[in-house]
Amino acid sequence: MRLNMERLKRKIDDFFIEWKNSSSKLPLIVKGARQIGKTNSIRNFGNNNYKTFIEINFALQPQFKTIFEEGFEVDNIIKNITLKMPELELNEHNTLIFFDEMQDCVSTATSLKAFREDGRYDVICSGSLMGINYKEIESNSVGNKEDYIMKSLDFEEFLWAKGYSNEQIDDLYKHMLDLKPLTDMQYNVMMSNFKEYMIVGGMPAIVSKFVENKNFSGILRMQQQILLDYEEDITKYAGGLDKTKILNCYRKIPVFLGNENKKFQISKIADGARNREYVGVVEWLANAGIVNISYVMEQASLPLKGNYNPDNYRLYFADTGLLIGSLDEEVQEDLRNNENMNTYKGALYENIVSDMLVKEGYNLYFYKDDSKKIEMDFMVRDKNSLIPIEVKANNNATISLNNLIKSNLYKDIKYGIKLCNKNIGFNGEFYTFPYFLTFLLKRYLKEK
Numbered sequence: 001m002r003l004n005m006e007r008l009k010r011k012i013d014d015f016f017i018e019w020k021n022s023s024s025k026l027p028l029i030v031k032g033a034r035q036i037g038k039t040n041s042i043r044n045f046g047n048n049n050y051k052t053f054i055e056i057n058f059a060l061q062p063q064f065k066t067i068f069e070e071g072f073e074v075d076n077i078i079k080n081i082t083l084k085m086p087e088l089e090l091n092e093h094n095t096l097i098f099f100d101e102m103q104d105c106v107s108t109a110t111s112l113k114a115f116r117e118d119g120r121y122d123v124i125c126s127g128s129l130m131g132i133n134y135k136e137i138e139s140n141s142v143g144n145k146e147d148y149i150m151k152s153l154d155f156e157e158f159l160w161a162k163g164y165s166n167e168q169i170d171d172l173y174k175h176m177l178d179l180k181p182l183t184d185m186q187y188n189v190m191m192s193n194f195k196e197y198m199i200v201g202g203m204p205a206i207v208s209k210f211v212e213n214k215n216f217s218g219i220l221r222m223q224q225q226i227l228l229d230y231e232e233d234i235t236k237y238a239g240g241l242d243k244t245k246i247l248n249c250y251r252k253i254p255v256f257l258g259n260e261n262k263k264f265q266i267s268k269i270a271d272g273a274r275n276r277e278y279v280g281v282v283e284w285l286a287n288a289g290i291v292n293i294s295y296v297m298e299q300a301s302l303p304l305k306g307n308y309n310p311d312n313y314r315l316y317f318a319d320t321g322l323l324i325g326s327l328d329e330e331v332q333e334d335l336r337n338n339e340n341m342n343t344y345k346g347a348l349y350e351n352i353v354s355d356m357l358v359k360e361g362y363n364l365y366f367y368k369d370d371s372k373k374i375e376m377d378f379m380v381r382d383k384n385s386l387i388p389i390e391v392k393a394n395n396n397a398t399i400s401l402n403n404l405i406k407s408n409l410y411k412d413i414k415y416g417i418k419l420c421n422k423n424i425g426f427n428g429e430f431y432t433f434p435y436f437l438t439f440l441l442k443r444y445l446k447e448k
Contacts, residue, residue, distance in 0.1 A: 007044075008204050009160045010037060012150055016045040019146070020122065027112040027123040029102070029141070032150035033289030033318065034128045034233065035226055037204040041150070042098050042124050050122070052095040054081065054088065058108070059101035068107040074118040077111060092120040103127040103237075109141040116144045130233045130288040151289070152202030152319045154359040155439040159193060161211050173440050176433065177448065181423040187434065191421065194436035198352050199335055201321015220332060223325025230290060238284065245281050248273075253291065253315050254326050257347040261368075264315045275311070282315065292316045292354050294364035297379055300404060302386050302412045304365055304379065314366065316354040323351050346393030349435060350377055353391050353419055356438040367404075374400045382445045386412040391435075392420040398430070405429045417441070 012030070019025050030038050046053035056064045067080040081097075082088050097115075102108045102125045115123045125145075153161065156169060172190070175182055182190070199219070200210045206222050234250065235243050248269045256264045266278045285291045293315060295308040317323035324332060335348075354364055357378060367376040367388065378389040390401045401416045406429070416430035425432040433441070 008037065008040075008153070008157070008208060010041050010153070010157060012041050012148065013045065015148060016041075017049070020049060025122070026144060026146045027115050027125065027141075028148060029145050030124060030126045030148050030150055031129050031289075033152070034130065034229065035203055035205065036150055036152045036289070038126045038150050039100055040204065042100075042126060046096040046098055046124075050094055050096040051091045052089060053098065054085070054095065055098045055100065056081070057100040058105040062104070065105045065107070068105075068111060072107075072111045072114045074114050074120065077114070078121075090121075095120075096122045096124065099123070099125045101127055109145075112141045113144040128233065128237075128288075130230075130237050130290070149289075151359055153204060153207055154202065155194065155197055155356060155436065158197045158200075158202060158207060161207050162193065169440075172437065173443065175424055176437060176440060176444050179424060179426050179431075181425065182434075187423055190436050191434065194434075198320055198348060199324055201319045201324070202355075203319060203321060206321060219321075220325060223321055227322060227325055233288075237288075241280055241284055242277075245269075245278055246284060249278070249281050249315075250285060250290065253317060254323060256315065257323070257351065262314045262347065262350070264313055282313070285315075289318055292318050292358050292364055294354060294366050294378070297365050297367045300367050300369075300374075300376075300379070300386065300388070300410045300413065302381060304363065304381060304386075308365055316351045316364075318355060318358070320348065320352040320355055323348070346391070349391050349393050349419075353378065353389075353435065353438055357441075360439065360442040362442065372403070374403055376400055376404060380441075380445070385414040386410070387445070388413060388416045390416065390418050390430075392418060395420060395422060401430055 019028055030042060032038050043053075043055060046055070056067075058065055064081070064084060067077055067084070070076040070080065078090065082090070099105070099108045108125055112123065112125075115121060129149075159169060172182070172186075174180075175186075181187075196210070199216065200206055201223065203222070203226060206219055209222065210216065210219060231247060231250070234246050238246050249266075252269050253264070256262060256268075264282070266273050266275045269278075282291075282293065286293050293313050295310060296312040297304070297308050299307055301307060317326075324335060357364060357380070362380055365379045367374070367379055369375075376388040377391045380387050380389060388401055388404045390398055392398070398418055401418060404410050404413050405416050418430050418432045419435050419438060420432065422432050422434060424434070424437075
């Protein structure tokens with residue numbers, strides 16, 4: 001059966017239903033990087049849950065920008081919409097109005113207060129994080145909207161796309177809770193799915209093509225086109241920032257990830273580059289949904305947010321498929337033909353774990369103490385403790401992880417987690433999980 005983008009099951013689908021049924025719902029703004037499935041998800045929700053669904057795209061239909069010219073009273077806006085779409089049959093309390101590409105018509109944000117107070121029509125707005133003028137949107141809609149940040153498909157959504165059920169995923173989770181190793185068949189099949197996900201990434205159109213064709217044909221070309229589209233958007237939307245500097249940072253991410261310490265260093269981006277000249281550049285890329293930033297912790301102790309150095313960080317692609325699309329042709333061929341994920345010095349595993357953690361709702365932090373020769377890839381927390389997470393591209397010794405757990409210097413650390421190509425286990429000091437179970441980690445730490 002032919003699969004298309006519009007039928008991919010997404011986690012935002014359940015959020016939409018909860019939002020629709022809420023007695024105190026506000027107009028909703030769905031933000032996210034381009035091509036991660038915002039429009040299709042909203043369109044499917046509107047068509048399947050409302051008697052009337054109105055979709056207005058300000059980029060493709062600029063004539064609709066004039067609907068706010070008479071002010072922001074809802075009756076005036078509706079009148080102007082129906083003048084341009086006379087065939088519409090509006091149903092009060094059963095109509096969803098979808099304003100897409102809102103960055104091309106900031107007046108949309110101003111209208112949200114009127115729609116909230118009026119209450120007859122539900123409103124969802126969407127736009128590329130790269131294009132939205134945050135300050136203008138926020139100042140025009142503060143207190144009158146709810147935000148939802150959408151990302152590309154996570155591994156669970158990828159498994160859904162391949163036909164796996166919630167019951168099968170719950171079975172994986174039960175193995176984690178019981179610390180019961182997966183069967184060889186379970187392990188090998190899920191590891192194969194995970195390697196596919198690493199190469200394909202989570203962009204909906206690419207996932208759909210891969211699931212439909214059951215091979216990697218055409219995937220690289222699609223990934224490279226998205227990378228080029230991002231560069232085009234940078235030159236279009238970068239605003240007052242130096243677009244060349246943003247592009248310099250964006251293009252150098254794979255280079256730094258390939259280094260041993262993976263630290264992103266402005267001074268090595270271009271001849272004479274200085275940190276003060278690049279203020280706001282990395283943050284712009286993060287706000288646009290293109291990269292995830294991991295900050296170094298100054299001390300291996302809680303709290304996380306009050307204990308990091310904003311000038312020492314690593315940058316990861318927000319979609320590992322796009323990282324692979326940016327690599328040299330020889331590396332890509334090795335990955336697709338041989339599934340040799342160790343080709344890139346373990347950076348692929350780190351990048352995909354970073355992406356999976358962010359999609360679980362974590363902020364990213366790492367730890368490094370050169371004096372004690374300790375380095376930890378990620379740090380998260382549960383209710384009572386700081387948890388070091390080590391990502392291993394092979395099954396080498398976990399010296400840093402052992403030192404952090406055993407030393408009396410780190411009072412907040414009681415146990416650790418090792419993510420690698422190895423089955424579920426616990427040695428009394430750290431848990432071992434295969435990489436592909438990272439998407440269940442937050443649920444596990446909350447419930448165990």
